[in-house]
Amino acid sequence: MNPWHDEFPQEAGLRYLNHAAVAPWPRRASAAVCAFAEQNLRVGARDYPQWLQLEQRLRQRLARLLNAPSTADVALVKNTSEALSFVAFGLDWRPGDQVVISDQEFPSNRVVWEALRPQGVEVVEVDIAGSDPEAALIEACTPRTRLLAISAVQYASGLRLDMPRLGAGCTERGVLLCIDAIQQLGAQPFDVQASGCAFAMADGHKWLLGPEGLGVFYCRRDLREQLRLHEYGWHMLEDAGNYDRRDWQPAKTARRFECGSPNMLGAVALEASLALLEEVGMAQVATLIEQRIARLHAGIAALPGARLLSPQEPGRRAGILTFALAGRDNGELFEALKKEQVVCAQRGGGIRLSPHFYTTETVIEDTLALLHRLA
Template sequence: MTPEAFRALFPGQRRLRHLASCSLGARSTAVDEAMARMSADMAEHGAPWELFEQQVHEARVRFAALVGARPDQVAVMPNASVGAYQAASTMDWRDRPRLITTDREFPSVAHVWLAQRPNGAEVVYARDADDYATLIDERTRLVSAPLVGYQDAVRLPVAELARTAHDAGAELFVDAYQAVGVQPVDVAELGCDYLVAGTSKYLLGLPGLAFLYARHPDRTDRDPQLTGWFGRVNPFAFDPRTLDFPAAATRFQTGTPAFPVAYAANAGLRLIGALDLARVRAHIGGLTALAEASLIEQGERVRHVPPERRGAHVGLLTGSPAGLTRRLAERGLVVSPRGDVVRISFHYYSDAEDVAALCAALHELGVASALHQRTA
């Protein structure tokens, strides 16, 4: 499928230039149809629980295929934070207390790691990729790294980190939320022990559903500490006196999933599954390079990341990210502020005209600001 054909599946792009997929993917006709199907299933069947369960199972299978995993290695989560907690809750920190992370970690996941300190975890921060290697030792239980940083879009060498962690007897946890859907991701090639990602960003679904991959779900120090009926060997046994855990990754699951969101998740996963993700990554790489060069040429400040290490967005430095986001929205440009940057993110439906429109709007805003200052 060409980028032009893919863009046609997102009719909202005719009115808005969606440059915020790092926060929420653009609305597609496929998601509209999926939500209509969910409503129709409820109208026809009243309580279509079996159909809901099929949607969740399909989402698990599709995500597993997308990242090169087996379905029994994937658990359905409400969000990435719960996935991180479920992994951490199975770990014994007494003999190996060190948990190495980075400031590039999304805070919601980072906070899960900090909450393990009362359980004995010693949270240590790596400054950069090289710093990880100096910190990993025989005291390390877990190494955590985002595949792509949520703020600056830096791609970390997680495959190298996995080898270093394993050599020291530690495990690697990867947050791939800012990567899955816009680049090839293979858990075997990464060598990670855990990976989380969700459906609301580049996977083009809605918030409320995420996935936890576990390489060896049954080889943990202890059972997950948060559980529910979907974490049982047979959830439909309805036995309040038995707490059993399957050997599969479903042992990490908790209560009833967000079934309506599963419809949207499958719509997005089908769209992504039909693409050549190597071509997607190359297309986006061309747009991020164009955006960075164009923004710098007209005097904007950009957080530079080498092209070979950059994910799917560019960080535009500004004194008021939230304010600039609102002003761009007034001009039909949807972007995403985080910290001191406005994130300009791209997907396969993005094109060079989006970059040109962004630059034109920023130029207009800059001129308007300068005129205001001269007349004030």
């Protein structure tokens, strides 16, 4: 019996293998939101101080998950793209500056840097398909490189990079490291201090099992005041509760990036989901995900004409396995899987499967059996 069955009472026959896109909520997140809605119905915001306590618990959970030095280093943001924009349009760029990225990035971690071209910033794309992607990225950094922006895990292939190694390379060259952690945070342990990164960000709706519309932005303490602000409001002020004060300054903490009223509904859900991840423990979460990926890997590798598009080495993967079948159109295969209630995605020239720690053996084996029939 799956010990987390009660947390994920999914519809009979559903094979949910799409956590790299948008994840289901655990029962406790759903219950927390329902209770919050009922409270709003009955008493409105009478107990708002309690809501703020919950928001603080969420910051604490996120700080622990990131191994951030303090909750002061963590901002609650709308999504990864917003946090990336805070960095891209907050740094003081000079014509000729370079940003190094990989050639496998999700659009959010490419477009935001390309938008700097009118300021004379050059975007350098690096091929990371070789045997040593970290070396390729580090070697691409020149004296003009200001920032290396990279996903910890690539969204299509599932390639996991060595963040501490990249961080050490960036530190040696005086380059800032910005990590899009959305495909690692909640699937594998992640450590902003060990990685030596300047910035890191992630959404809550994938491996963190939370809702869309709420994410996290880590900004290293010494860099907070170096990012030019472009959003202003009551919430980002140092003395945020003093509405009569006429002089003001941005908060000294990462709250300076939160211009207005918080997404309290999202906070209620995400705080509950993170409580579950903490109870399971990220080391166990990572182990359970790897077991499921390994089984999918072995089962799909045995299919006639199967082509695995994700790394085969356990140290190079997190929760993503992408594959293609010879003679099968990816779109047609995706639709066939969809009809059988296999929730997955078309990415990177193939079909992407992404189980989480709670995914049952039945879901894995039923999916493999189905693929054998469709191959």
